[in-house]
Amino acid sequence: MRVVVDHNLCEGNGRCAEVAPQVFELRDDDRSYVLVESPPQDLRAKIQLATTLCPRQAIRLIED
Amino acid sequence: MAALTLETLDIINPDLYVQRGYPYEEWALLRKEAPVFRYVRPGVEPFWAITKHADLVNVSRQPDLFKSSQFLFVTQDEPGSPLPDEAVLRQLLNMNPPEHGEYRRAVNQRFTPRAVQQLKEQIERITTEVLDDLVGREECDFVTEVSAKLPLAVIAEMFGIPRADWAMMFRLSNAMIGPADPEYGGSATIKENLERARMEFFQYFNQLCEDRRKNPRDDLASALANGKVYGEPLPPFELLSYFALLIIAGNETTRNATTGGLHALISHPAQWERLKRDPSLAPKAAEEIVRWTSPVIQFTRIATADAVLGGQQLHEGDVLALFYPSAARDEDVFEEPSAFDIGRYPNPHVSFGIGEHFCLGANLARLELQVMFRQLAERMEFVELAGPTRRMRSSFVGGIKHMPIRYRIRARP
Numbered sequence: 131m132r133v134v135v136d137h138n139l140c141e142g143n144g145r146c147a148e149v150a151p152q153v154f155e156l157r158d159d160d161r162s163y164v165l166v167e168s169p170p171q172d173l174r175a176k177i178q179l180a181t182t183l184c185p186r187q188a189i190r191l192i193e194d
Numbered sequence: 195m196a197a198l199t200l201e202t203l204d205i206i207n208p209d210l211y212v213q214r215g216y217p218y219e220e221w222a223l224l225r226k227e228a229p230v231f232r233y234v235r236p237g238v239e240p241f242w243a244i245t246k247h248a249d250l251v252n253v254s255r256q257p258d259l260f261k262s263s264q265f266l267f268v269t270q271d272e273p274g275s276p277l278p279d280e281a282v283l284r285q286l287l288n289m290n291p292p293e294h295g296e297y298r299r300a301v302n303q304r305f306t307p308r309a310v311q312q313l314k315e316q317i318e319r320i321t322t323e324v325l326d327d328l329v330g331r332e333e334c335d336f337v338t339e340v341s342a343k344l345p346l347a348v349i350a351e352m353f354g355i356p357r358a359d360w361a362m363m364f365r366l367s368n369a370m371i372g373p374a375d376p377e378y379g380g381s382a383t384i385k386e387n388l389e390r391a392r393m394e395f396f397q398y399f400n401q402l403c404e405d406r407r408k409n410p411r412d413d414l415a416s417a418l419a420n421g422k423v424y425g426e427p428l429p430p431f432e433l434l435s436y437f438a439l440l441i442i443a444g445n446e447t448t449r450n451a452t453t454g455g456l457h458a459l460i461s462h463p464a465q466w467e468r469l470k471r472d473p474s475l476a477p478k479a480a481e482e483i484v485r486w487t488s489p490v491i492q493f494t495r496i497a498t499a500d501a502v503l504g505g506q507q508l509h510e511g512d513v514l515a516l517f518y519p520s521a522a523r524d525e526d527v528f529e530e531p532s533a534f535d536i537g538r539y540p541n542p543h544v545s546f547g548i549g550e551h552f553c554l555g556a557n558l559a560r561l562e563l564q565v566m567f568r569q570l571a572e573r574m575e576f577v578e579l580a581g582p583t584r585r586m587r588s589s590f591v592g593g594i595k596h597m598p599i600r601y602r603i604r605a606r607p
Contacts, residue, residue, distance in 0.1 A: 138295050139550070142306040143557070160306045183542070185556065187255050187549040 132192045133169060133177055135162050139188035146180035146189060153177055162188070200228055205517070206238050206270050208587045215585060216491070216592060218532075221245050221520035230504030233515075237271035241494065241513040242506070247524035247544060249504055250516045253495055254549040260495035260514060261290045262551065267492050267590040268515045273383055283392075283435035287493070291550060293423075297436070300421035300428065302554060304352070304414060310557045313348065317565045320347045325573055328603045333580050336597040337453050344562055345448035349441055354406075354413030359398070366391045367445045392438075399437045400430075414440070440555075447489040448559045450586075450593025452566055454487030455479075457597060460577060462534045469536055473571040479536035480563035485543035486534055488519035491592050493547070518545050519592070577601040 133153060135146075142160030146153070153169055153176070154162045169177060174191075181189045196202070203220040204210055210217065224231050224245040231243040244250055253260045264282045282288060286297055303309060324343045328334060342364065350360050369391035403419040410416040418436055421428055428436065459466040469475055497512045508514070522543045523531040546553035553559070581598040 138292075141302050142308065144307060160303055160308070185546065185548060185552040187552075 131169070131171075131174065131177075131194060132167055133164050134190045134192060135164055136188045136190070137161050139186040140184075141186055141188075143185050145183040145185065149183065150176040150180045154180060168194075198223055200224070200231065204235070205233075205243065206235070206268055206589050208270075208589045211491075211589050211592055212585045212587050216488075216519050218519075218523065221517060221523070225520060225524060230506040230508075232506070235270075239265075239268060239513060241268050241515045242503070242508060244503075244514055244516045245520040246504075247521040247527045250518070250521045250544055251548055253503070253514060253516060254544070254547060254551070257291055257294075257550040259498055259501060261498050262288050262294075263494070263496050264288050265494055265496065265513065267494055268513070269589070283438055284432050285435040285439040286551070286554065287439065294550060296423040297428075297432070298554065300423060300436075301414060301417050301440075304417060305554050305557060307557045310561050313352070313558070314561060314565070316351055317344070317348055317562055318569075320344055320351075321565050321569050322606065325569060325603055326606060328601070329605050332602070333598065333600050336456060336599045337449070337595060340566075341449045341452035341456075341597075342445075344452065344566060345445050345559075348558065348562060349444035352414045353402075353437075353440075354411055354415045355402070362394075362398070363441060364445070366395050367442050395438055396434045399434055402437075403433065443553075444555050444558065446591055446593070448555075448562055450489035450591065451483055451487045451559065451563060453594045453597055454489070455483035455563065455567060456570070456577070456599075457579075457583065457594060458483065458486050458534050460579060460599075465534055465536050466577075469567065469571045473568045475536055476564045476568035476571065477560070478539055478541070479567050480560055481541045481543070482534065482536050482538045483563060483567070484545050484559070485522045485528075485538070485541055487593070488522045488543070488545040489591055489593055490518050490545065490547075491589055492517050493551075518547070521545075573604045573606075575602045575604060 135154070140161050142156055142162065144156045144162070146162050147156045150173065153164060153166055153173060155165055156162050177191055181191055198219055200223065203217070203223065205217050205220050224243055229244070229246040229249060231245070232240065233243045234240045244253060266282055266287060286294060289297060321344055324340055328339060334340075346360060346364055350363060355363060369387055402415050406416040406419040410420055418428065418433060459469065469479055492515045495514045495516065497508050497510055497514065499510050501508045522545050525531055527542060546556040546559075578600050579598065580600040583594045584596040586593050586595050
């Protein structure tokens with residue numbers, strides 16, 4: 131699976147970085163950056179939670 | 195009392211919202227029996243009532259299929275309503291991608307969690323001063339003396355509006371969000387009230403923008419006056435609409451959440467005691483207060499193509515109305531949704547919306563509520579209702595207009 135953050139939607143709310151800091155990092159430009167583009171399966175639940183919680187719905191989880 | 199049925203229930207008549215408050219029973223029936231419900235009543239534009247959390251999220255996530263428009267909310271026929279197009283203005287609420295994003299990016303960096311934290315000291319100070327004014331007295335109208343003052347002061351400070359002009363902003367904001375309410379709107383027809391308020395608003399902000407173009411400062415007014423969309427300055431009508439939106443949105447809703455929050459604490463004494471014992475619960479309490487009060491009742495979307503939703507066939511052009519307070523009590527999402535629990539966590543309400551149009555001011559509203567309720571927990575030793583509350587006449591934004599309380603507030607520690 132791949133994780134993508136849409137920087138047109140992302141506004142730096144940081145929910146993703148709270149629930150999955152291994153995958154998302156909030157930087158000074160107020161955008162969330164994906165640290166591991168193809169994360170291991172054991173992070174799936176956390177990534178799905180981040181996807182649901184993002185107020186702007188800026189995260190997509192893409193199945194290969 | 196007649197039994198509640200799908201065919202006769204009413205979730206639009208603003209008089210019902212005055213008399214009975216939010217129609218929780220009606221929404222509960224809809225969630226249970228007809229979550230995507232074709233609402234047809236005399237004097238109301240037919241629409242699909244969306245009452246479940248999952249459906250509201252689903253629709254909100256698809257702004258291309260379910261677009262925003264000038265038709266912001268469903269009303270019933272009254273002289274002067276629905277709002278004429280020019281009254282709704284051209285701002286974020288009725289824009290769609292990609293234009294919506296262009297406009298939002300003109301100011302959104304000023305509303306991030308980090309950015310609003312920079313306002314914390316000002317928010318603390320304003321709140322302290324508002325509560326100081328109540329010391330030594332025994333009764334007040336919590337709305338006019340407390341709830342209304344904080345959000346107005348904060349947004350005015352963010353803009354850079356001088357104190358001398360704040361009372362006028364308050365009056366015009368009321369006239370623009372609640373024109374159907376005689377107390378806020380004035381005595382003329384709804385349409386005339388709106389037009390007059392709009393003109394005064396625009397005059398004032400035109401002047402402010404001209405000043406900020408010549409003398410830019412680090413304030414929101416300068417960000418807008420000198421902002422760019424598609425590489426160009428904001429066109430005049432959209433620029434002024436933006437000011438109106440940010441003032442109205444920041445003013446009314448936070449005020450209503452604050453009042454409703456104290457009302458909830460008064461009605462749930464165990465929760466009030468809990469907050470007073472542990473004021474560090476203020477952030478969770480603030481979130482529960484937003485869920486509980488859900489000041490925005492509805493926003494509409496229009497289907498841009500045929501679509502199936504909740505087993506119902508929607509057609510291109512159909513109007514949908516999303517009912518946020520209903521989603522906030524969805525039994526499939528919340529444990530004991532009708533319980534007011536200041537420690538509720540997680541609290542995945544969507545009362546700030548979700549997706550493209552997620553409330554721009556959410557982080558600011560949260561901070562204001564956290565500070566207000568922490569300070570109230572620390573300083574308000576005693577509070578009870580001193581008379582009946584009066585509610586706003588609206589099925590768009592709901593709230594208590596007047597809340598007389600009897601109280602005791604400690605002098606500043």
